[in-house]
Amino acid sequence: MAVKKFNRRTFIKAAAASGVVGSVPMYLSLADHKKVASEEPLKKVWSQCNGCASMCSKAVYSKNNRLWKVEGHPLHLKSGGRLCARGHGMAADVYNTSRVTQPMKRVGDTFEPISWEQAFSEIGEKLGKIVEEHKGDSVLWVEHGPRGKFYADILLDLIGSPNYCTHYSTCFTSKTNVWPKMVGDSLAADHENANYLLFVGRNFGGGIIPNGMNKIHKAIERGAKLVVVDPKYNEMAKIAHDWVPIRPGTDLAFYLGLAHTLISENLYDRNFVNRNVLGFSEFWEANKTASADWASEVTGIPADKIREIARDMAASAPKAILEPGWHGLNCHYVNSTQTAQMNVILNALVGNFYKIGGLYPGQDIPFGSVDRKMPPFKRKGERADGAGVKGKFPTVEPGRGIAQITPQLVEEGLIKAVFIYHYNPLRTAPNPEYQKKIKDAELVVVIPTDWNETAVHTAHYILPEDYYLERTETPRNNSGHLAHIYPQISIRAKALDPIHDTKPLREIVAGICEAMGYEGYFNFTIEDEVKAALSTVEGLTPERLYEEGTIEFTTHFMEGVPLEFKTSTKKINFKVPEYEANGFSGVPTWVPPATWPKEENEFRLIHGKQPWHSHSITANNPYLMAITKAYNGEWMWMNKVRADKLGIKNGDTVTVQSSVSTKQAKVKVTELVHPDCVWISNSYGNFSERQKDGYGVGVNFNDFLELQVEPMAGGTNSQEIIVKITKGVS
């Protein structure tokens, strides 16, 4: 299909993007990297961060292929010129001693190095046999997603497998399931221009988006009100006007109480609802009794506070926002999908859709694709994980899948070969002991950069990818999470030459395909891909994008509610037909969490992000772990009243027991967390001995979590964990 040329008209220039580079840096005193000749010029290349999924555009300064430092791109939507601790620290991880330095093959409990040629030919042969005996359907590719999808799809199409899976079900799946069905679009909040900001279970200061925090500060300076609802006093609570602690697991009740106030007090945007919404009266019929007083009983938030928040939102409407959120709440409880539905409903009730200061869609430019030989058509069976399959998980998105059940699919014999790319399910999916069963597949190929748990405990072959600073990738749109009226794109260019015997993903997948006898499907270079991607943008050369790193366009979003929505009914669905057709309630109503803490020593185990970590990979970074050490970042937060009752003092070691495991943790006794729960950062508990800095530090919520699948969206119910806590080691 020919894509219409995108007219850039003029680019907006980044004022500070091209400056004279300053004086000569000193060098990290790592043993294997000696000082280089001081006459060498300083090199500056625009890359994109890999410290989290925001991919902030950043300048990488180096000399003689030796990294000095990184700086944020002033124009980039997510960074705004600022990088977080992870952005700086993870750059230095190119020198981490836990990197896999060449291809590896399992021999018993250990690994031995092999050549790329041998790895490709052995994997190609084994995979060929598996496909012959069990069909392509028995092959699964699972990744963080969706960065490897373009190459993975070539392999999956060639062998005829429908099983491409992302980690989304372990992260934010209820949100992404709900928005297309209810709104037909995914809208981001325009925090900077809003007058009322309600953040529930979402925290730009912990799960950091640097420019997000920057915009929140600007909004507050302008007079906007920020209210943070969270069982834990999070980083945003510190700058909020109001921290409203909520009983964990009851956010849905809080939302229902807000909606009840807005509707019963006639504060909602009647015009917007009448014109655009289907299912309003069914929603109201089903929730008539869910008043602020009722919600107060369930959530522990005073009814007056719930009414005040609803009234304040209405008074600021349509420049009032309930932040649409991300991980927080969206794979946490059996009611997460209903909670996500309520997020859409509340924003719709204040009529903020497609408004400046409200919510509007990301502005993207279309990219072209490289001219290539396409795989011939092969019949594909049903997805092994049952996503989108009648009788299994019909409403879960098949494009994303259910990552946490991979070991179960191996156990049941549905999956014989597993490819795991840029993803570490052994640490980031429920019940690591069970996840280890992935190893029992006939072929397990792990494509990481470091010796993570998944590589160590499940891989038959480890094929190391170049570090992100060592590779060029195709350009990307920067949209998502923060509304911005102008489209902008960035590129990750190779800033350093690879220091180990690693390869980019394209060459890894090509090597496997070619070893299987599929010739000619990768007859393009990354430069061809970059050029093809930009072929839709008039006058924009790859050279110019490399030079500027991030480019912003002048075409822009204009306010206005669409005449039709891209849903099955062309309206905003308060009642979701797809849920109703599959036996679920179409409108959200109160569903209690599956579990409650009851005894004096029982707590709900909740988790969240700490500002200097993203995932398990950052918990092995020497710079970031030094911060953890300085501030006891791995300790488990417990409310003082509960700690006093159990005789637990700050810094004590306790035994934490769930239905899945028993482990020890240190406790931070604090006033900054709800008494019903204990809180830990999501990043710790690394158990790969090859990770020098992360190994054995702290515990992880997944250690305590049973394998579950939330039936509507496929989430992990990651906070349906009750732990018993006793002082000392028992």
Added chain:
Amino acid sequence: MARYAMLIDASRCTGCGACRVACQMQHQLPPNMSFNRLEFRERGIFPTVKQEIVPVQCMHCDNPPCLHVCPTNATYKRSDGIVLVDHDKCIGCKYCMTACPYDARTLNEKRVPEKCKFCSEYVVQGQEPPCASTCMCSVRIFGDLDDPDSEISKAMAKKSVYQLIPEKGTRPRIYYVKK
């Protein structure tokens, strides 16, 4: 002549540690050595509780006690007010570390006391220290107090400020915004 200073609005800080790592990269420090730190405090009882975070680093005192106790003049003050350590003159006696009321100094791998340099070689070229430029909450403003048009001069004119441990008479060049 410039008169360098920093204005810190601690109420904006959310404790992310970016200032620490950005500084470590700029000056190529090992992971456990840092020129700046955060002090955390809780005030109140659940649910009416507040957290305070104060970023602390070398105050570049106008009357620096570390300089006065240094037997070899290794610690010196530049004419623009930046307090620095001459590594060649340092004998490692650590008097300066004891004298500093802000606990701002830390030993490097060669056991020479080091500390925040106010990015001395970069700021003279007009660059912003990375602890300020990388901060998503714009906690720090660095600049020249002798330039009335500098961002810091303008901010200082508008806000009431305080210094840490003023009773020691150190006259710090780092000011904090009073809330």
